[in-house]
Structures are given as structure tokens and as C-alpha cells.
Amino acid sequence: MTTVQIREVGPRDGFQNEPETIPTADKIRLINGLGRAGFSRIEVASFVRPDVIPQLADGVEVLHGIDVPDSVSLMVLVPNSRGLDNALVQREYFHEVALFVSASETxxxxxxxRTVEESMADNDVLVKRVVAEDLTCAAVIATSFGCPYEGKVEMSRVLDLAERFAEHGATELGFGDTTGMCNPKYANEFFAAAIERLPGVEVTAHFHNTRGQGLANAYAALEAGCRSFESSFGELGGCPVPKGSTGNIATEDLVSMFHEMDVQTGVDLDVVIGSAREAQQVLGRKLTSHSIVSGPINWTPGVDVVGH
Known part of the structure; x- marks a missing residue:
């Protein structure tokens, strides 16, 4: 039986793209709910300058206020050395650090x-600092499957960056389809190559649903051997650069697909759907995941249903 891990990234990647700031108390309540859904990993905060991402300016308050099971590993995003300095002041409240770079120069x-090399020169040092703190270091490469400004991004360029992160101590490499430019055929080819080139490193798929291919890409990555995924409840999220980059694949839709395929996630689908519906109320607008509307599937394979 196949088992996968899913990191819920909505509290960071999702909330940061909302046009209005979500009250801290609401964030804490939503994260606490997700923490009881069975996730082993949740991304909860960012140490980016508050004037750049004001929606996440309350990251410290969120870290101090959430109450999730001890089995849940909490991740924070760090953009640079100053961000890591600020994060380490709160060292006791999280377990994983995400560093990032775009494969596309533009x-x-x-x-x-920054240029890619300027970012990587900083990341070379940051990875070692994170590892020295006995924290898990996950490196994220944005625009891994294409750039809205430059078009196709060569696989070799992305994997060269990934290998550099791994050589300095990153134990997880996340590949982001930042503006939803991937397709299932390429996803299968890419993750097969990444897994082969990065032995001993956890390879994570992070797809966006900008063009409606997110779940198909996740399936293709699964078929290539990927067992680690990131998604966002309610299909929240997107990339602030450029406009039109819509959300991540919805966690509840991803979990639903995997469960229907008999792939184990350890996640309680009903709880995630409930959290997504609660987020919908907090935001005061309809969210775009399918499972919010349909709920979990209510038939058993092999049992006839009426209708077509």
C-alpha cells in the first residue's frame, strides 16, 4: 500500500496572498483545526519583512498562540540572513525552516x-546555519517548471540548484510550479529525474492549479515515485508575482483523490473540508476547491450507483 506525506501550507503560502489581513485569532483557530486533521507537517509563518508581506506580520504571535499536537512539525519560511536571525529568536516554537530561490533569473x-547567484550565495550559508541549529532544512525552488517571464526553465538548471542545496545540507527539496505552468507528462519526467539525481533527499511536489492541471500533475509525480506533496486548504494561495497566479492545489481535493486511489495520507478528509469551509466564512467569499462543495465521496468501489 502506498503512503504519502502532505504538508499543509495554507497558513503561510495561502494567507500571504489574501488582499486583506486575516485577524490573528482567526489564523490561530484555523491552524489549530488543521493540526487535528492528522497532518504531520504544517507551514505556519514567514520571517519576511512585514512591509513586504503585511498579511504575515503577526507570525510571532501566531507561533506563540497555536496549540497543535506534539506530533505536528511546524515550518517557517526564511528569505535571507536577517530573516533567519529573527526566526532563531523563536527557535523553540518551530521545527523546520524553508529557504527558497527561483530557478528563473527574472x-x-x-x-x-537579487540574482539567482546572489540568493544562492546567501542560501549556501543559511543551510549550514539551519542544520547547525538541529532544524530540518527544506529548500524550495520556485518556477521549477516554467517562468511567466522567461518561458521554459531547463530541467538541468533546476536540478543543479537542487544538488547545490543538498550538498550544503538540505534534506528536503521542494519543486514549485509557481504559476501553474507544468503538465502531467513533464511532471512525470521531472520527478523521475529528480529522485534519481537526489538520492537520500526527500523530493517534494508543490503544484498550483492556475490552469486546472494541479491534480493531474500530482498524480503524474506520484507515478514517478514522489511521496511528498504540499497543498493548501481551500485552494488558497498563489504567487504575488505576477498577477493572475492563482492558488495551490486544494488539500482536500488532493487528499480525496489519494484516498479514492487507496493511497494513505494519514489525514482526516472531513476535518480538512471543515477547516476549508471555516476559512471561507472567515474570508467572506467562496473558495475554489471542489470538495468544499461536494464533500467526501460517498460511494464504495464495486458498489453500483444510480445515474450516469
Whole structure:
């Protein structure tokens, strides 16, 4: 029986793209609910400058306020050395650090105002600092499957960056389809190659549903051997750069698909759907996941149903 891990990233990747700031108390309540859904990993905060991402300016308050089972590993995102300095002041409240770079020069420049090499020179040092703190270091490579400014991003370029992260001590490599440019055929080819090239490293798929191919891409990655995924409840999220980059694949839709395929996630689908519906109320608008509307599937394989 196949088992996968899913990291819920909505509390960071999702909330940061909301046009209005979500009250801290609501964030804490939603994260606490997700923490009881069976996730082993949740991304909860970012140590980015508050003037850049004001929606996450209350990250410290969130870290101090949430109450999730001890079995849940909490991740924070760090953009640079100063961000890591600030994060380490709160060292006791989280377990994993995500570092990032874009594979595309143009996207990296627009996102963090640095060249890729400038970001990587900093990341080389940051990885070692994170590992020295006995924290899990997960490196994320954005625009791994294409860039809205430059078009196709060569696989070799992405995997070269991944290998550099791994050589410095990163134990997880996440590959982000930042603006939803991947397709299932390429997802299968890419993750087969990444798994082969990065032995001993956890390879994670992070797909967006911008063009409606997110779940198909996740299935293709699964078939290639990927067993680690990231998603966002309610299909929250997207990339601030550029406009039109819509949300991550919905956690509840991903879990539903895997469970229907007899792939084990350890996640309680009903609880995730409940959290997504609660987020919908907090935000005051309809979210775009399918499972919010349909609920979990209510038939058993092999049992006839009426209708077509």
C-alpha cells in the first residue's frame, strides 16, 4: 500500500496572498483545526519583512498562540540572513525552516530583488546555519517548471540548484510550479529525474492549479515515485508575482483523490473540508476547491450507483 506525506501550507503560502489581513485569532483557530486533521507537517509563518508581506506580520504571535499536537512539525519560511536571525529568536516554537530561490533569473529578481547567484550565495550559508541549529532544512525552488517571464526553465538548471542545496545540507527539496505552468507528462519526467539525481533527499511536489492541471500533475509525480506533496486548504494561495497566479492545489481535493486511489495520507478528509469551509466564512467569499462543495465521496468501489 502506498503512503504519502502532505504538508499543509495554507497558513503561510495561502494567507500571504489574501488582499486583506486575516485577524490573528482567526489564523490561530484555523491552524489549530488543521493540526487535528492528522497532518504531520504544517507551514505556519514567514520571517519576511512585514512591509513586504503585511498579511504575515503577526507570525510571532501566531507561533506563540497555536496549540497543535506534539506530533505536528511546524515550518517557517526564511528569505535571507536577517530573516533567519529573527526566526532563531523563536527557535523553540518551530521545527523546520524553508529557504527558497527561483530557478528563473527574472522571477527571482522581481521576487527578492537579487540574482539567482546572489540568493544562492546567501542560501549556501543559511543551510549550514539551519542544520547547525538541529532544524530540518527544506529548500524550495520556485518556477521549477516554467517562468511567466522567461518561458521554459531547463530541467538541468533546476536540478543543479537542487544538488547545490543538498550538498550544503538540505534534506528536503521542494519543486514549485509557481504559476501553474507544468503538465502531467513533464511532471512525470521531472520527478523521475529528480529522485534519481537526489538520492537520500526527500523530493517534494508543490503544484498550483492556475490552469486546472494541479491534480493531474500530482498524480503524474506520484507515478514517478514522489511521496511528498504540499497543498493548501481551500485552494488558497498563489504567487504575488505576477498577477493572475492563482492558488495551490486544494488539500482536500488532493487528499480525496489519494484516498479514492487507496493511497494513505494519514489525514482526516472531513476535518480538512471543515477547516476549508471555516476559512471561507472567515474570508467572506467562496473558495475554489471542489470538495468544499461536494464533500467526501460517498460511494464504495464495486458498489453500483444510480445515474450516469
Amino acid at each position: 522571477h527571482n529578481k522581481k521576487n527578492v530583488n
